[in-house]
Amino acid sequence: MGRRRRKRMRRQVRTVPQVYKRYFTCPRCGSLTLSITLTQAKDEEGNVKAGVKRAVAVCGNCGLRCEMEVPEGLEKVDVYNLVSDAYFEGRGCGEVGGEEEEASGEAPGEEV
Numbered sequence: 323m324g325r326r327r328r329k330r331m332r333r334q335v336r337t338v339p340q341v342y343k344r345y346f347t348c349p350r351c352g353s354l355t356l357s358i359t360l361t362q363a364k365d366e367e368g369n370v371k372a373g374v375k376r377a378v379a380v381c382g383n384c385g386l387r388c389e390m391e392v393p394e395g396l397e398k399v400d401v402y403n404l405v406s407d408a409y410f411e412g413r414g415c416g417e418v419g420g421e422e423e424e425a426s427g428e429a430p431g432e433e434v
């Protein structure tokens with residue numbers, strides 16, 4: 323009996339969440355330490371806003387923090403462009419720790 327061994331084609335396809343963070347050049351200090359996180363945007367009542375993401379850019383070097391809502395589906399690069407625009411126009415950017423952090427019990431954001 324020629325029993326054929328079935329080749330186990332079980333490839334370990336691990337769905338590793340992208341831990342890798344991409345850093346961008348900080349518009350303020352110029353270091354490549356600006357990280358951008360996209361999270362679900364919510365309105366004041368906590369309802370998820372459709373088609374909108376909340377982008378938070380934080381510089382690990384100088385502490386710049388920009389926060390804004392961006393259209394869903396944007397690449398981080400596009401978000402970065404919006405962030406740097408916002409910074410230069412003085413919108414939505416501040417210091418880390420300057421304001422009270424809102425308690426976020428939500429998922430820590432999707433890496434896109």
Ligand SMILES: [Zn+2]
Pocket residue numbers: 348349350351352353381382383384385386
């Ligand atoms: Zn910086």
